Amino acid sequence: MANAAVADSAQADALRHALVEELVTAGSIASLEVAAAFRTVPRHLFAPEVPLQEAYANDIVRTKRDEHGVTISSVSAPWLQAVMLEQAQIGPGMRCLEIGSGGYNAALMAELVGPDGEVTTVDIDADVTDRARRFLDTAGYGHVNVVLADAEHGVPQHAPFDRIIVTVGVFDVPPAWWTQLAEGGRIVVPLRVRGLSRSLALVRDGDHLVSVGHEMAGFVAVQGVGARAERLVTLHGEEVGLRFDDDQPVEAEGLREALRLPRVQAWSGVTFGGMEPFDGLFLWLATSLDRFCLLSRARTDAARGLVDPASPIATPTLLSRDGFAYVAFREVDPQTQTYEFGVYAHGVDAEGLAATLIEQIRLWDHEHRRGAAAKFTIYPASVPVARVPGVRVVPKRHTTVTISWP
Numbered sequence: 001m002a003n004a005a006v007a008d009s010a011q012a013d014a015l016r017h018a019l020v021e022e023l024v025t026a027g028s029i030a031s032l033e034v035a036a037a038f039r040t041v042p043r044h045l046f047a048p049e050v051p052l053q054e055a056y057a058n059d060i061v062r063t064k065r066d067e068h069g070v071t072i073s074s075v076s077a078p079w080l081q082a083v084m085l086e087q088a089q090i091g092p093g094m095r096c097l098e099i100g101s102g103g104y105n106a107a108l109m110a111e112l113v114g115p116d117g118e119v120t121t122v123d124i125d126a127d128v129t130d131r132a133r134r135f136l137d138t139a140g141y142g143h144v145n146v147v148l149a150d151a152e153h154g155v156p157q158h159a160p161f162d163r164i165i166v167t168v169g170v171f172d173v174p175p176a177w178w179t180q181l182a183e184g185g186r187i188v189v190p191l192r193v194r195g196l197s198r199s200l201a202l203v204r205d206g207d208h209l210v211s212v213g214h215e216m217a218g219f220v221a222v223q224g225v226g227a228r229a230e231r232l233v234t235l236h237g238e239e240v241g242l243r244f245d246d247d248q249p250v251e252a253e254g255l256r257e258a259l260r261l262p263r264v265q266a267w268s269g270v271t272f273g274g275m276e277p278f279d280g281l282f283l284w285l286a287t288s289l290d291r292f293c294l295l296s297r298a299r300t301d302a303a304r305g306l307v308d309p310a311s312p313i314a315t316p317t318l319l320s321r322d323g324f325a326y327v328a329f330r331e332v333d334p335q336t337q338t339y340e341f342g343v344y345a346h347g348v349d350a351e352g353l354a355a356t357l358i359e360q361i362r363l364w365d366h367e368h369r370r371g372a373a374a375k376f377t378i379y380p381a382s383v384p385v386a387r388v389p390g391v392r393v394v395p396k397r398h399t400t401v402t403i404s405w406p
């Protein structure tokens with residue numbers, strides 16, 4: 001090896017070990033097995049177009065964009081890969097399917113299954129599979145199967161699978177993934193439910209799948225047969241939008257009119273620390289509110305002047321025919337970086353909407369914030385699902401998803 005190559009390789013090793021330390025400290029890596037896989041696979045060989053530091057940053061490496069500049073393929077962020085591998089609990093000798101290829105994650109999976117297991121990775125995009133094949137071969141993982149196909153149909157030629165890890169954001173769980181899942185198998189899938197994306201770890205329970213855990217996860221959207229865009233209702237040019245993931249009828253003009261009315265605010269007394277994520281509250285509101293959507297705003301001062309939601313991308317919003325209320329927060333103690341959840345509302349019934357949303361924030365804080373996580377179940381659409389109070393039932397194309405809280 002030339003001197004420069006030796007130096008590069010030593011630097012890559014150092015960066016890789018530092019990344020593993022970071023992932024362990026953050027809790028993204030929890031097991032020795034996943035740590036060993038991350039220590040072994042040279043991530044930079046799967047992202048040769050970026051400098052070593054970027055390849056080993058705890059961030060995604062974008063590898064392909066569409067004509068609008070939207071990322072459609074990437075090497076996912078190491079923390080998310082680690083979290084999903086931990087969710088999958090892959091063991092030696094297992095047969096695994098990865099949906100959405102990049103090469104790197106498939107190599108990590110190959111380390112986890114060892115010489116007696118088998119890993120298949122499938123992608124809808126020939127550029128991606130060509131790339132993954134090349135990089136896997138270079139890095140010494142020529143035994144990983146790389147398949148070009150729409151994963152909606154699974155990969156029957158390599159099924160059954162003990163583990164299926166989906167690394168693309170999906171709206172539903174297609175039937176092929178159930179039928180190609182081995183007895184006792186597990187699916188890890190970033191599923192969009194009422195607009196919120198969560199990586200669910202799912203196991204079979206009789207005629208349905210049940211979550212044994214879930215984590216925050218954002219992914220590029222699935223393409224092909226399974227693609228399903230959200231509906232966007234704009235309220236003020238492109239500045240403010242309401243995102244709908246279901247077919248509820250919406251009186252857009254009434255909501256636009258509501259935004260022109262003065263804003264009502266209400267504060268909950270429920271506080272949180274600066275580093276605390278909102279995912280539990282957001283999921284609770286997606287469960288408990290019937291007329292639910294997500295508010296988003298442009299990252300402009302004009303948009304911020306109109307609405308100030310907790311998250312500019314996706315903030316739980318309660319709707320009426322001609323009004324809406326959304327979650328916000330304000331700083332209550334700069335010293336300790338403590339914030340308080342509140343609500344902003346617009347429309348003739350703004351006061352009532354704000355009060356309902358505040359009540360739900362308090363209920364979450366009181367009953368669920370510190371308790372066990374929500375549970376998801378996924379039934380084939382052909383199985384009737386009883387409507388039980390407190391359980392949110394979300395119809396999809398192939399399945400019915402429920403969210404319930406203990």
Ligand SMILES: C[S@@+](CC[C@H](N)C(=O)[O-])C[C@H]1O[C@@H](n2cnc3c(N)ncnc32)[C@H](O)[C@@H]1O
Pocket residue numbers: 072073074075076077098099100101102103104105106122123124125128149150151152167168219220221222223224225226
């Ligand atoms: C985030 S990337 C995958 C990252 C990869 N697992 C890694 O090693 O980090 C998501 C991939 O999903 C692919 N994809 C999107 N829709 C798909 C579909 N219907 N079937 C298979 N792959 C799909 C995209 O082409 C993209 O390459």
